[in-house]
Structures are given as C-alpha cells and as structure tokens.
Amino acid sequence: MEGFSESALRALAGPRSFERGRGYLDAVSGVEVGDGWVTASVHGTERYEVELTLDGPGGLSGHCDCPYGMEGNFCKHLVALGLTVLAEWESLPRQRKAARDRAQDLDGWLSGLSKDALLILVREQIAEDRQLRRRLELQAASARGDLATVRARIRELLDVSPFAQYGYVAYADARAYADQAEQAVSAIGALTGPGRAEDAIPLAREAMKLLADAVENVDDSDGWLGQVGADLAHVHLEACRAARPDLEELARWLVGHALGDADDGLTDIDPLDYEEILGEDGMAVLWKLAVEAWRGNRGGWAEKYLMERLAKAGGDVDAVIAVHAADLSPNGHTHLVIAHELDTARRPDEALRWAERGIQETRDLAAVDTAVVDYLCDRYTQADRLLDAVALRRDHFRARRTLLPYQQLRAAAWAADCWPGEREEALILLRADAGQRRQPWCSGRVLIDALLDDKDLDAAWQAATDIGADDHQWLTLADQxxxxxxxxxxxxxxxxxxxxxxxxxxxxxxxxxxxxxxxxxxxxxxxxxxxxxxxxxxxxxxxxxxxxxxxxxxxxxx
Incomplete structure (x- = not known):
C-alpha cells in the first residue's frame, strides 16, 4: 500500500476532482475490503460502483462506472472512497487479513464439496448469471467438438448490437465488448487442446473477419480490440502448429491476408511467423505467390512490402533491389533506399552508382530528395573527391537558391579551398534573383540572409537598403x-x-x-x-x- 495518500489521490484526480470528492464522503456506502482492493457504492446523480486497487502493478489506481470514470479518469467518486479508506487506515491491515481468511475459507469449503454439491451450486449460479451460463455453454460445446454451436456462439460474442446505441459502440462500452470478444478467442483456442485444431483454424479466420467488421462500429480509443486481434492471431498460429494444415492452402491464405484480400487487417499476422510450419516447400509456395502478386501490381504498397519482407528474411538483396527498382520515385528517394540496402550488403560501388542515378534521373533538381545530395557529397568527401562534392552542391544551389544549399555549398567549397570564387558566383545569382523576384525564393531575403550568414554585415546592410528587407532581417542587422x-x-x-x-x-x-x-x-x-x-x-x-x-x-x- 506504499504511495497511498491524500497527495497521491490529488495527483491522480487533479485539484478540481479532488476537492469535489471531499463533498461526497457521506455518499460512500457498502465499503468492502479485499486483499489489495476496496469496493463501495457512491451515490451521486445515480449510484455508482467504485473500486480502488491499492497495490497493483501500476501502483494506486481505480475504476468507476460513472461517465467520467468510464473515460479512464480518476473521478470524484474514487477520491471519496480513497479518503474514506484513509480515514480508517489503522484498521485496513486487519480488514485485508480478514478478506484473505475469507477467501481461504471459501476455497477450503469448495474443495470439500462433493461433485453433486458442486453441480448444484454451479447450476444455481448459471440460473442467476446469464453471462456465466453463456460462457459455460461455449466451453461445453468446444469440449465436445460441437462446431455448429461454437460457431453460432462466437458470432453472438462478436456481435456489437447488444452494446451499440444507434448502431455504434461508444467508448464507455468498448471495454465490455472487448471482454466479450476475448471469450470467443478463448473458445477457439480451447479447441486446440482436445485435438480439434483443424476446426479452430477456419473458426479463427471467420472470427478475424467478424472482428474487422465490428471495429468499424466501435470507439476503440484504448486499443482493446487491437489486443483481441493480436490474441486471435496467436490462436490461429497455435492451431496451425497443432493441426499442420495443407501447406499450399496456408501459404495462399497468408499471402491473401498480407495483401488485404480477406479484409481483416485488424489482425496483424506476419507470414514469417509461420516459417517453421510451412517448411522449405511451403515457403517456396509463399514466395511464388508473393512474386506473382507483386508482378501483377508492382506499385501496390502491400505487394511491395510483402516482397521486401520476404526477400530480406531470405537474405536476397537483389530481390529487394528489384522490388524498389520497379517503382522508382521521381525525386531520387527510392534510389537512396537501394543505395542503403547495397551499403548494408557491403556493395559500396553499386550503392554509389544508384545514388548518382537518383540525381541523373531527377527531372527537377530543385525537387530532389536532399538526402540523396547529402549521401553523395559524404561519399565524395570520403573518397577525397572534393571538387565533385562542390560541383553537386553548386548544381543543387543553382536549382534551389535558398539559405541551406548556400551554406552547404560554402562548407564543401571551404573544404576544397575554392570558396571565394564559388561565393562570388553564388552572390551574382542571388543579386539577380533579388532584382527579378520571379519565384518565392528569388528575393532579397535569401541574399541578405546569405550575407549575414557570411558575417558580411556591411554588404548585408547595403543590400537591405537597396532592395529592402523584412522586419526580422532588419532587427538582426541592427543587433549586429x-x-x-x-x-x-x-x-x-x-x-x-x-x-x-x-x-x-x-x-x-x-x-x-x-x-x-x-x-x-x-x-x-x-x-x-x-x-x-x-x-x-x-x-x-x-x-x-x-x-x-x-x-x-x-x-x-x-
């Protein structure tokens, strides 16, 4: 119970909710202390059920079914219960011990009951608790392999209708729906145990589609359905491990899923997780199908990603390059991606040629991915090709006459010991731009910024006087x-x-x-x-x- 204090309650609730919670101390009733938790009812606009977790994994936390609490907030009702518990702090250890004793007594009593007595007890609970009855019915159907019943119950569990108002599940009800959906996942997973894994596979796939349809109508801001989808993917994987399905059919389904054919993208499945199941022959089929899909749609994002993923996993750099080379971007970015892949494969000469192609094949150097220019200049500098670096920086500056290319040209030219001449030519261009003002960057602003960056204050002041400057530049000029x-x-x-x-x-x-x-x-x-x-x-x-x-x-x- 470390960290449970008024200051902790204030920090969780915020000053406003904390002060409002003080006014609800008389509204707290039915306090029940358990081993690590406290529950109660708090009477506000309605009666709300409140639970504090005193020493959970994340420390002090709580849950209230009021609208504000259902949004994940530590509300005034939780504050009221927390202050009530603190007021009786000295008796809390004794109450927690009593709760543990009661739990042990209950467990001992249940263990001593006969089978018939337990059945009577369970049947009584089933008659009173509809949700418990539905869960047990599903488990029973799974255990006896009644697929028709299991399928029907899974469809019911994944149906959003009972939770939806006006056809949509609001944030406050999303957790309850996700909990029910998890029951469907558990039921499918339970089939693997009694040797019915081959039945679990199609059920898991059907559930993926139902879940994908459901998520369109659920406010899943907290990602509960995402976790359900991840659990469903795990159940499908385990079922395939146990059942050893037809390899070609599995490979075809995995490719279809990766490409979005099944419209169940909520369930993120990595085909490479199935490599052990597919074996060499199955992976060959998977590769063949992926290649066919990619050739049919070389510009498709999903097809490219799948091909790249499989090629990288297989260490086939040339296949990765082929995927990228089939859909080159006009600004040289894809050329740079290929260059990096070749660098990783320790093929630097090919990497350099691809990066140079990126510059050569870019129609407008003003629109080139500047990372390609930076990459090439770094490579030229490392190879002591300083003049080549200057030439590329010069071309880039001439195409896009802004301050950054000017600074980069200056750095390259200083390294090559040729800055005075390069500077003179660059300033001639900027002065011409300042006179013409044809483009947004063709103005006196760049000229003045460049002169200021060169620490040439007199020239910058004269340029500002001759062609004008904005207020920010005049302020910089005045400060200097x-x-x-x-x-x-x-x-x-x-x-x-x-x-x-x-x-x-x-x-x-x-x-x-x-x-x-x-x-x-x-x-x-x-x-x-x-x-x-x-x-x-x-x-x-x-x-x-x-x-x-x-x-x-x-x-x-x-």
Missing part, C-alpha cells in the same frame, strides 16, 4: 550593427518599436521591452541618454493604459 553603427541601429529600433505600440498582447509587450533595452543601449553608446529619457517618458505616457506593459517595463528598469 549596434556596437559599431549605433545611430543606424537606433533608426531601425525606433521604427520597429513604433509599429509595436499600435498592438496589444503580452508577447508584443515582451518584444517592445526588448527593443527599448536595445534603444537605451544605442543612446548610451551615442552619449545621448537624455534623449532616451525623453523618448521613454513620452512612450510610457502614450501607452499608460496598457497595465501589463507598464508592469513589464518596470521589471526591466525602463
């Missing part, structure tokens, strides 16, 4: 120029600050305060502190209604 050109920087700061005084909002006020600090620094450098005092006084007078701004300026000593 302030130590040496405070008067120029001051004019920029004043213009930007004037625009911000017409806006509101805390984020705006933060920006304005930052600009005022920069303006003050410029006046200090220019030895015009009195001018700043006059400017700030006028600004505060004009903005005095903005209380948050005034408070922020005070905090910054402005």
């Amino acid at each position: 120029a302030r130590p040496t050109r405070p008067a120029d920087a001051l004019r920029v700061y004043h213009r930007l600050a004037e625009a911000l005084t017409k806006e509101t909002g805390n984020a705006i006020y933060e920006q304005l305060a930052g600009l005022l600090l920069s303006i003050r620094d410029c006046h200090h450098r220019l030895d015009t502190r009195d001018e700043f005092t006059t400017y700030l006084t006028a600004l505060r007078a004009g903005q005095k209604r903005k209380r948050n701004l005034m408070r922020l300026l005070d905090q910054h000593g402005l």
Whole structure:
C-alpha cells in the first residue's frame, strides 16, 4: 500500500476532482475490503460502483462506472472512497487479513464439496448469471467438438448490437465488448487442446473477419480490440502448429491476408511467423505467390512490402533491389533506399552508382530528395573527391537558391579551398534573383540572409537598403550593427518599436521591452541618454493604459 495518500489521490484526480470528492464522503456506502482492493457504492446523480486497487502493478489506481470514470479518469467518486479508506487506515491491515481468511475459507469449503454439491451450486449460479451460463455453454460445446454451436456462439460474442446505441459502440462500452470478444478467442483456442485444431483454424479466420467488421462500429480509443486481434492471431498460429494444415492452402491464405484480400487487417499476422510450419516447400509456395502478386501490381504498397519482407528474411538483396527498382520515385528517394540496402550488403560501388542515378534521373533538381545530395557529397568527401562534392552542391544551389544549399555549398567549397570564387558566383545569382523576384525564393531575403550568414554585415546592410528587407532581417542587422553603427541601429529600433505600440498582447509587450533595452543601449553608446529619457517618458505616457506593459517595463528598469 506504499504511495497511498491524500497527495497521491490529488495527483491522480487533479485539484478540481479532488476537492469535489471531499463533498461526497457521506455518499460512500457498502465499503468492502479485499486483499489489495476496496469496493463501495457512491451515490451521486445515480449510484455508482467504485473500486480502488491499492497495490497493483501500476501502483494506486481505480475504476468507476460513472461517465467520467468510464473515460479512464480518476473521478470524484474514487477520491471519496480513497479518503474514506484513509480515514480508517489503522484498521485496513486487519480488514485485508480478514478478506484473505475469507477467501481461504471459501476455497477450503469448495474443495470439500462433493461433485453433486458442486453441480448444484454451479447450476444455481448459471440460473442467476446469464453471462456465466453463456460462457459455460461455449466451453461445453468446444469440449465436445460441437462446431455448429461454437460457431453460432462466437458470432453472438462478436456481435456489437447488444452494446451499440444507434448502431455504434461508444467508448464507455468498448471495454465490455472487448471482454466479450476475448471469450470467443478463448473458445477457439480451447479447441486446440482436445485435438480439434483443424476446426479452430477456419473458426479463427471467420472470427478475424467478424472482428474487422465490428471495429468499424466501435470507439476503440484504448486499443482493446487491437489486443483481441493480436490474441486471435496467436490462436490461429497455435492451431496451425497443432493441426499442420495443407501447406499450399496456408501459404495462399497468408499471402491473401498480407495483401488485404480477406479484409481483416485488424489482425496483424506476419507470414514469417509461420516459417517453421510451412517448411522449405511451403515457403517456396509463399514466395511464388508473393512474386506473382507483386508482378501483377508492382506499385501496390502491400505487394511491395510483402516482397521486401520476404526477400530480406531470405537474405536476397537483389530481390529487394528489384522490388524498389520497379517503382522508382521521381525525386531520387527510392534510389537512396537501394543505395542503403547495397551499403548494408557491403556493395559500396553499386550503392554509389544508384545514388548518382537518383540525381541523373531527377527531372527537377530543385525537387530532389536532399538526402540523396547529402549521401553523395559524404561519399565524395570520403573518397577525397572534393571538387565533385562542390560541383553537386553548386548544381543543387543553382536549382534551389535558398539559405541551406548556400551554406552547404560554402562548407564543401571551404573544404576544397575554392570558396571565394564559388561565393562570388553564388552572390551574382542571388543579386539577380533579388532584382527579378520571379519565384518565392528569388528575393532579397535569401541574399541578405546569405550575407549575414557570411558575417558580411556591411554588404548585408547595403543590400537591405537597396532592395529592402523584412522586419526580422532588419532587427538582426541592427543587433549586429549596434556596437559599431549605433545611430543606424537606433533608426531601425525606433521604427520597429513604433509599429509595436499600435498592438496589444503580452508577447508584443515582451518584444517592445526588448527593443527599448536595445534603444537605451544605442543612446548610451551615442552619449545621448537624455534623449532616451525623453523618448521613454513620452512612450510610457502614450501607452499608460496598457497595465501589463507598464508592469513589464518596470521589471526591466525602463
């Protein structure tokens, strides 16, 4: 019971639900303490059943059947029960011991009953509990191999109708439906034990289809049906292991399932899990069927994935490459995937050729997958082909004239000791773009960003003056120029600050305060502190209604 405290309840519920839970202490009734759990009824809008797990795998947790609790929340009713338990904390160990004793007594009593007495007891429970009766009927049908009854009961268990309002199972009822669906999975699995595994296989496949249909009408936000599907896949695998079905039929079904032919995609089945069952002959059939499917639809995602998966599992790199090569993307990405596969197979020369094909076969270098360019430049650099790396970076920059290709060209050219000449040509292009402005990236913005990135402040300032710049660039220019050109920087700061005084909002006020600090620094450098005092006084007078701004300026000593 470590970690069970008021602070733990508050952390689970949140402050609001915790405080509301305090008001429900008098509504808690019928508290029952078990070994590690406590249950009770809490009377709210309706009577809700509440259960706290005191020391489960995840620590303190709880469940309530109120609408808020059914959404997975730790509600006020759980808080009320938790506070009630804490109020009687000293007696809790004694109550838990009493619960264990009762459980042992019950087990001892049941063990001592005769078969006839047990049957009477079970029959009484069956008469009172419809769900128990249905579960036992299903188990009995499975045990005697009554497939017609088992199939009918499985269809009933997977039917969403009893849980659906207006044809849809809401989140609050999804767990209950999933629990019922698990009963169907258990019944199919039970057939494997008594030697009826060959019957379990078709039942499992039918259940997969029913489950796939059901999930379309269930809010499975918590993934309960996904777990049912995984359990169903395991049951099918175990049934196949036990029954040893016809290999060709199994291979054909596995391929159909992988390609979505059976429309039961909720059940994720990996054909390679059946490799031991299929053996060499069955895997050959599986491969043949996969190849036929892929050749019939080379662009199909499922066909490509299945072929790639089987080829990789068999270590057939050439088959993997053939799958990718049959559907090459126009931007070179698939060429790079092939290159990586060849690198893994330690065939670097072929890998390089495929990557180079990716560049050559890309119609528009501006749209190329930049990872292909990066891969090739890395390979060229490793091979001391520095000029080849520069040439590729140059071509990429010319096709897509943005800051990043410019930076990459600079890095490659520095390594090859040819940056001055490359820079001059690159800046000529950017200046031409700034004059023409034909494309979104063909503007003065890239030129100014490039000059700033080169730490060429004077050229960047001149370009901004000649062709214009956006506010962010002017702010960067002013920040960098302030130590040496405070008067120029001051004019920029004043213009930007004037625009911000017409806006509101805390984020705006933060920006304005930052600009005022920069303006003050410029006046200090220019030895015009009195001018700043006059400017700030006028600004505060004009903005005095903005209380948050005034408070922020005070905090910054402005």
